[in-house]
Amino acid sequence: MVRLFVLGIVATLFAIESADARRFGRFVSGMARGAIQGGAEAGVRSYVTKSYGPDVLTVDQLVSCLKRAGSLDEESEQLEAKRTSLQDAQKDLDAFAERVERKRRTTDTRSQRQVDSFNSDVDAYNASVRRVKAQREEFNRQVDAHNSSASMFNMSCAKKYYADDMERARVLAGL
Numbered sequence: 001m002v003r004l005f006v007l008g009i010v011a012t013l014f015a016i017e018s019a020d021a022r023r024f025g026r027f028v029s030g031m032a033r034g035a036i037q038g039g040a041e042a043g044v045r046s047y048v049t050k051s052y053g054p055d056v057l058t059v060d061q062l063v064s065c066l067k068r069a070g071s072l073d074e075e076s077e078q079l080e081a082k083r084t085s086l087q088d089a090q091k092d093l094d095a096f097a098e099r100v101e102r103k104r105r106t107t108d109t110r111s112q113r114q115v116d117s118f119n120s121d122v123d124a125y126n127a128s129v130r131r132v133k134a135q136r137e138e139f140n141r142q143v144d145a146h147n148s149s150a151s152m153f154n155m156s157c158a159k160k161y162y163a164d165d166m167e168r169a170r171v172l173a174g175l
Contacts, residue, residue, distance in 0.1 A: 050162055057161040062169035065157035070175075072153055075146050082139050089132045093125075100125050 052058050057065065100121050107118045161169075 050165075055159050057157070057159050057165070059165045059169050059172070061157075062161055062165055063172045065153070066169055066173040066175060068149075068153050068157065070173075072146070072150055075149070079139070079143060079146060082142070086132070086136055086139055089135065093128055093132055096125050096128060 050056075100118075103118055103121060107114045109115060
């Protein structure tokens with residue numbers, strides 16, 4: 001007989017140790033929530049055939065899911081770094097805008113040299129705005145692609161599995 005447990009209860013039984021959780025990203029560590037237990041009744045030794053239906057992952061599927069989870073975690077880290085970089089670029093752009101505005105207030109419009117200098121700063125600011133906007137658009141495309149990949153991962157990998165299969169899959173996946 002194979003015993004299936006409610007996922008919420010099993011999550012506490014097969015959760016990754018906190019030290020291990022730091023080693024893995026949220027997609028890899030999140031896979032610990034789907035374990036089911038197959039085996040003998042309490043105190044009775046017997047060999048039970050595992051049942052793999054559409055809602056239970058095989059070892060090969062687990063290996064694939066672990067590798068995909070690792071890739072998604074790496075992408076998440078890269079996107080977070082890009083998000084931080086974009087935030088810094090926006091802060092720089094805001095500071096640049098303040099400098100241009102201060103210069104506008106102090107520019108003597110009767111001096112061609114000061115007007116040309118101000119216009120040059122405005123051109124540089126506008127170029128910076130276009131650059132940051134393009135970076136933001138690219139970042140948003142990457143986030144959309146990542147979210148799509150995460151959705152596909154969830155559809156195919158957010159399923160149950162046998163705990164011993166996960167251990168075997170981790171070895172095969174090199175984790």
